[in-house]
Amino acid sequence: xxxxxxxxxxxxxxxxxxxxxxxxxxxxxxxxxxxxxxxxxxxxxxxxxxxxxxxxxxxxxxxxxxxxxxxxxxxxxxxxxxxxxxxxxxxxxxxxxxxxxxxxxxxxxxxxxxxxxxxxxxx
Amino acid sequence: xxxxxxxxxxxxxxxxxxxxxxxxxxxxxxxxxxxxxxxxxxxxxxxxxxxxxxxxxxxxxxxxxxxxxxxxxxxxxxxxxxxxxxxxxxxxxxxxxxxxxxxxxxxxxxxxxxxxxxxxxxx
DNA sequence: ACTACTGTATTAAGTACCTAATACAATAAT
DNA sequence: ATTATTGTATTAGGTACTTAATACAGTAGT
Numbered sequence: 001x002x003x004x005x006x007x008x009x010x011x012x013x014x015x016x017x018x019x020x021x022x023x024x025x026x027x028x029x030x031x032x033x034x035x036x037x038x039x040x041x042x043x044x045x046x047x048x049x050x051x052x053x054x055x056x057x058x059x060x061x062x063x064x065x066x067x068x069x070x071x072x073x074x075x076x077x078x079x080x081x082x083x084x085x086x087x088x089x090x091x092x093x094x095x096x097x098x099x100x101x102x103x104x105x106x107x108x109x110x111x112x113x114x115x116x117x118x119x120x121x122x123x
Numbered sequence: 124x125x126x127x128x129x130x131x132x133x134x135x136x137x138x139x140x141x142x143x144x145x146x147x148x149x150x151x152x153x154x155x156x157x158x159x160x161x162x163x164x165x166x167x168x169x170x171x172x173x174x175x176x177x178x179x180x181x182x183x184x185x186x187x188x189x190x191x192x193x194x195x196x197x198x199x200x201x202x203x204x205x206x207x208x209x210x211x212x213x214x215x216x217x218x219x220x221x222x223x224x225x226x227x228x229x230x231x232x233x234x235x236x237x238x239x240x241x242x243x244x245x246x
Numbered sequence: 247a248c249t250a251c252t253g254t255a256t257t258a259a260g261t262a263c264c265t266a267a268t269a270c271a272a273t274a275a276t
Numbered sequence: 277a278t279t280a281t282t283g284t285a286t287t288a289g290g291t292a293c294t295t296a297a298t299a300c301a302g303t304a305g306t
Contacts, residue, residue, distance in 0.1 A: 001225075009132055010263065025227035036282065047265045052284075069273040069282045089226055093240050096219040102124075103212055104148035107241050114237070117216050118230050133293060159252065170295045175254075192252045192303040 001027060003044035011046060015054035023063050023074055024085035031076040034064070124150060126167040134169060138177035146186050146197055147208035154199040157187070 001022065005014050022028045034040065034055075041051040055072060058064045062080055066072040075081065100110045124145065128137050145151045157163065157178075164174040178195060181187045185203055189195040198204065223233045 008136055012263080013131055021222075021225045025225060037284090038282090049266090049285095050264060055283095066283060067273090068271085068284080071282065085226060089223065089228065089236060090240070092219060092222050092226070093237055096215060097237075097241065099144075099215050100212065102144045102148060103208060103215070105212065111237070111241075113212060114216055114220075114234070117213070118220065118234075135293080160254090161252090172255095172296090173294060176293095179254095189253060190303090191254080191301080194252060 003046075005044065005046070012050050012053045012057075015044065015046070015051060016057050019054060019058055020063070020084065020088065023058075024081060024088060028074045030074050030078050030081060032074050034072045034074065036071065126169075128167065128169070135173050135176045135180075138167065138169070138174060139180050142177060142181055143186070143207065143211065146181075147204055147211060151197050153197050153201050153204060155197050157195045157197065159194065 003015075003018065005011055019028075028034060035043065037052050037055065038048050040055075041048040044051065055064060055066075059066065059072075061084075062077070063075055063084065064072055065075060097107075097110065105113070126138075126141065128134055142151075151157060158166065160175050160178065161171050163178075164171040167174065178187060178189075182189065182195075184207075185200070186198055186207065187195055188198060220233065228236070
C-alpha cells in the first residue's frame, strides 16, 4: 500500500486516516512495531513534524503507544481495533448514503449503481 | 437544505461541492436565477470573496453563467447537468468502495452493511 | 437622471498548515 | 563507554486560505 496524499486537504488529516486504515486492515498488526517517525515521514514524502502530529493523534485514541526510545507500536487491544474498524465503516456508509441522497438518488437506484460498478470491478 | 461547512477542509471547496449538489438535484433548477453573491455568502456565513471563488469555478465548468449586472443563472443545458450528476455519483461510489476495501471489507460484506444501515434509515 | 443592485477586482491582515533545521534525553546496540 | 536511533520539542519562514474593507463598471427599476 502506498501513501496517497492530495493537496486539497490538510496532510496530517490524511495521514491519520491512512494510518487508521493500515491498523484496522491488519497491514500493521496488533502489537507490531511501526517504522520510526523519520522513516514513515520519508516513505510518505512528508515532514517528520507532520507525521509526528498524525501519530500523536492516534496515540490519543489508544491505537498506538510509544516507548520513548525503542519505537512506536500498534495496540494489542484487538477489541479496540475491531470497534474502530466498525465505527469507520459505519461513518463511510452514512456519509456515502447521505451524499447520494443529496444528489437526488433513491435507495433503489443507489443499490443498482453500486451493483453495476462492483460487477465492473470484478470482471 | 442548509449550508454544512467543516473546518477541516477549505471552505471554497466545500461550497463548490454543495453548489454542485443543489444544481444536480434540482434545488436550483436549470435556467433559474441564483441569489446574489452577497446573499449567498450571508446565507452560508461566509465571505463574499470565498463564495465568488466557488461560483467562478462552477462557471468554468459551464454549470453557471453570469450576466454582469442582472445576476447569475443555472445552465439550461439539462444534458450537462445529467452528465455531471452521473459523474459525481460514479466518483462517490468509487471512493466509497475503495475506502471500504482499504478497511478490509469484501464486496459481500459491503453490500450487507449497506443493506442493514439503509433498513435502519427506512424503519 | 437617479438609485440600487449586479458581478468583479484589489489590498491588507490574520490564521492554519507545512517544511526546514535543530536540539535534547533516553536507550538499544556495539 | 561509545555510538546510533528513538520519540519529542522548539523556532523560523513560506504558502494557502479566509476575512474585511473597499472600489468600480454596468444595468434594471424608478
